[in-house]
Amino acid sequence: xxxxxxxxxxxxxxxxxxxxxxxxxxxxxxxxxxxxxxxxxxxxxxxxxxxxxxxxxxxxxxxxxxxxxxxxxxxxxxxxxxxxxxxxxxxxxxxxxxxxxxxxxxxxxxxxxxxxxxxxxxxxxxxxxxxxxxxxxxxxxxxxxxxxxxxxxxxxxxxxxxxxxxxxxxxxxxxxxxxxxxxxxxxxxxxxxxxxxxxxxxxxxxxxxxxxxxxxxxxxxx
Amino acid sequence: xxxxxxxxxxxxxxxxxxxxxxxxxxxxxxxxxxxxxxxxxxxxxxxxxxxxxxxxxxxxxxxxxxxxxxxxxxxxxxxxxxxxxxxxxxxxxxxxxxxxxxxxxxxxxxxxxxxxxxxxxxxxxxxxxxxxxxxxxxxxxxxxxxxxxxxxxxxxxxxxxxxxxxxxxxxxxxxxxxxxxxxxxxxxxxxxxxxxxxxxxxxxxxxxxxxxxxxxxxxxxxxxxxxxxxxxxxxxxxxxxxxxxxxxxxx
Numbered sequence: 001x002x003x004x005x006x007x008x009x010x011x012x013x014x015x016x017x018x019x020x021x022x023x024x025x026x027x028x029x030x031x032x033x034x035x036x037x038x039x040x041x042x043x044x045x046x047x048x049x050x051x052x053x054x055x056x057x058x059x060x061x062x063x064x065x066x067x068x069x070x071x072x073x074x075x076x077x078x079x080x081x082x083x084x085x086x087x088x089x090x091x092x093x094x095x096x097x098x099x100x101x102x103x104x105x106x107x108x109x110x111x112x113x114x115x116x117x118x119x120x121x122x123x124x125x126x127x128x129x130x131x132x133x134x135x136x137x138x139x140x141x142x143x144x145x146x147x148x149x150x151x152x153x154x155x156x157x158x159x160x161x162x163x164x165x166x167x168x169x170x171x172x173x174x175x176x177x178x179x180x181x182x183x184x185x186x187x188x189x190x191x192x193x194x195x196x197x198x199x200x201x202x203x204x205x206x207x208x209x210x211x212x213x214x215x216x217x218x219x220x221x222x
Numbered sequence: 223x224x225x226x227x228x229x230x231x232x233x234x235x236x237x238x239x240x241x242x243x244x245x246x247x248x249x250x251x252x253x254x255x256x257x258x259x260x261x262x263x264x265x266x267x268x269x270x271x272x273x274x275x276x277x278x279x280x281x282x283x284x285x286x287x288x289x290x291x292x293x294x295x296x297x298x299x300x301x302x303x304x305x306x307x308x309x310x311x312x313x314x315x316x317x318x319x320x321x322x323x324x325x326x327x328x329x330x331x332x333x334x335x336x337x338x339x340x341x342x343x344x345x346x347x348x349x350x351x352x353x354x355x356x357x358x359x360x361x362x363x364x365x366x367x368x369x370x371x372x373x374x375x376x377x378x379x380x381x382x383x384x385x386x387x388x389x390x391x392x393x394x395x396x397x398x399x400x401x402x403x404x405x406x407x408x409x410x411x412x413x414x415x416x417x418x419x420x421x422x423x424x425x426x427x428x429x430x431x432x433x434x435x436x437x438x439x440x441x442x443x444x445x446x447x448x449x450x451x452x453x454x455x456x457x458x459x460x461x462x463x464x465x466x467x468x469x470x471x472x473x
Contacts, residue, residue, distance in 0.1 A: 074349065076267050078316065080324075094264035102259040118348030121324050124316060155258035162257050207348050210278045210308040212466035217402040218411040219304065220431025221386065221418050221447040 054156050057147045059112045060193060061160065062103040064140050066114050067200065069096035071136060075123035085126055085177055089133075092170050099163060106159075118207040130178040137171035139196060146190035272353055272371045276394060276467040277326070277346035278308035285339030289317045289325030296339035297332045304426035305413055307397040310467055311346060312415075314338065331415035331429070333422065335391045350467050356395070356432075358450055358472040360388055363442035365432075365450065367464055375463050378442035380435065380451035382418075388430060388448050389416050393470040395432075398461070408434015408454045410461050414470055418448040432470075433457060 050058070072093025075081060081089055104111045122128045144164035151157040172182035200206065279301045286293030303309050315327030317340075324343035329336075355368045360381050367375035382388035393416040400410045411433035418428040424447075434454040435441070441453060450472075452460065 073267060077273075080316070080318075090267065091264070094266050097265040098262045101265065102261045106259055116348060121343040124324050124343065125318075125322065127322075153258060154255040158255045159257040159259035159261075162259070162261070210310075210347065210350075212307050212310070212396075213398045213400060214305050214307050215401045216305050216399060217404050218399050218407045218413070218431055218433060219424075219426040220407070220411065220413060220429055220433065221382075221421050221424050221449050222406065222431075 050156070051152045054151060054153050055107065055110055057151055057160075058103060058107055058156065059110070060147065061144065061163070062100065062107065062112055063115070064143055064196075065096055065099040065103060067117065067205070068136055068140060069093065069100045070114075070117045071119060071123060071132070071205075072096055074117075074119055075129055078124045080124040081126055081129060085130060088173055088177055089129070092133075092173070095166060095170070102159075115206050116209055117205050119205055130174060133174040134171065134178050134180060137167060137174050139191070139199065140167040141171050141188065142191035143193070143196050145188060146192050146196070148190075270353070270370075272355065272368070274352050274355070274467075274469050275313040275349045276310045276352065277313055277349050278310050279341075280345055280347050283341050283345040285328065285330055285341050287339065289327070289340040290319050293340060296337065297330050299330070299341070303396050303413060304429070305397050305399060307413075308347075310350075310394060310396055311341070312392075312394045312467075312469060313346075313349065316343075329392060329394060329415060331396070331417065333417050333419060335389045335393070335416060335419065352465060352467045352469065354464055354468045356464060356468055356470045358388075358470065360390065360472065363444075365452065365460075367460060367468075369463070375460055377452050377456035377460070380441045380443050380445045380449075382446050382448040383444050386418060386420050386447045388446070388450060388472060389419055390472050391416065393430075393472065395464065395466050395468045395470060396429075398466055399433075400461075405436040407431070408436065408452075408457055410434060410457050412461075412464070412466075416470070416472065421447055432460075 072089050075089045076086075076093050119132075122132050141164065144160055144167060148157060148160055148164070151160060175182045279299055281301055283299050285296045285299055287296050288294070299309060299311075301309050311326075311328040311330075313326050313328055317325050317327070319325060325340045326343055326346065327338055327340055330339050353370050357366045357368065358364075358379065358381075359366070363379050363381060365375075365377050365379050366373050393414045396413040396415055398410070398412055399407075402411075411431050414430050414432060416430040418424060418430060421428040428448070430448050430450065432450045432452065434457040435451040437445070437451075438453045441451060445451070
């Protein structure tokens with residue numbers, strides 16, 4: 001078993017992400033165009049008043065916030081969820097969009113561009129949605145925890161901790177809706193960036209923009 | 223209880239002086255640093271009545287009359303257009319079948335124009351969102367591009383002659399062709415999902431395009447084989463505003 005599969009299995013406790021891979025080969029996921037775009041888009045330059053490390057950490061956090069915001073937004077637009085799940089998706093989505101807005105405002109021109117996502121129908125299937133939401137929220141909590149010790153500015157650290165606890169609340173909420181113990185462990189482990197990159201890449205949710213332009217001569221009726 | 227103890231001066235007065243986190247008597251921790259982020263209020267999803275969706279076809283698939291694998295076949299769809307670009311489909315509905323599989327209702331680029339069908343959600347890629355719509359008025363020979371419902375572009379057009387009429391209905395901009403060599407089509411062309419009902423044996427299937435022209439003096443007029451012609455300056459202006467996937471209403 002490769003490291004990627006192991007990592008995915010660890011975060012994807014209920015197989016939701018694995019379910020979305022149905023019908024596609026693993027090689028297809030790992031070589032799909034744009035699969036590594038999520039984090040590769042992060043610019044390297046400094047934002048005003050922030051160290052390079054903090055800019056990198058903030059862009060990394062922004063990449064995960066983009067992923068979450070797009071996930072909940074697409075689900076809300078699909079109107080496929082009902083009841084408590086729909087309410088939770090709308091509320092959490094609104095918060096994730098606020099996070100995106102805040103990170104973009106702080107980073108200014110240094111903010112990474114929004115990647116494109118293909119959730120492959122997960123946002124429209126209530127069961128798959130909830131399982132994936134648990135995986136994403138747990139992942140975000142682990143990511144913030146993994147980066148906190150690297151943050152150099154105490155004000156950026158304060159911001160990260162402020163969001164980290166909100167993500168933990170989301171994780172507990174989504175776990176509860178999914179029938180999973182919201183807070184089973186006495187201690188949560190962090191997860192490092194390389195590991196999270198591999199997990200996100202393995203989902204195949206990050207995709208390239210389709211090329212809809214060509215230089216071929218038209219054959220339209222004229 | 224903790225708040226009460228703090229309010230009563232418990233910590234400073236020595237309540238916490240024996241634990242592992244105890245501070246020396248009389249000292250105080252500095253105040254908490256302010257967050258670098260100004261987190262705005264949660265942002266509810268805006269209601270967007272002009273939003274439409276399309277998605278590129280991922281693989282060859284049979285569009286069906288009903289959202290079920292056993293539904294009658296309506297059309298066989300290729301993942302590529304005749305021009306070689308990904309095949310975009312306008313998504314106008316969604317339903318789950320008895321097994322929980324998701325199906326999308328899409329507009330089909332087949333005759334008769336206006337045909338719709340159902341394809342499995344897994345057969346298409348990411349949803350793309352569009353806030354534009356191109357409205358082509360065949361009576362007034364005008365095209366208007368709307369953005370969020372507001373006109374942002376207007377131009378006179380050429381449309382099909384009486385024997386090769388431009389089809390009416392709801393369609394989609396499928397691709398964009400540029401830097402080809404053909405004065406007849408002008409500097410740029412958009413392909414649409416509309417098909418001529420009369421020129422069915424035209425190469426590549428008789429699809430209707432929106433393009434420039436080498437005969438601008440004929441516009442406005444009913445002068446084409448069904449395509450929508452614009453002056454070259456107008457098609458270039460439209461190209462700066464209109465994304466692929468824009469719905470096209472021809473009336």
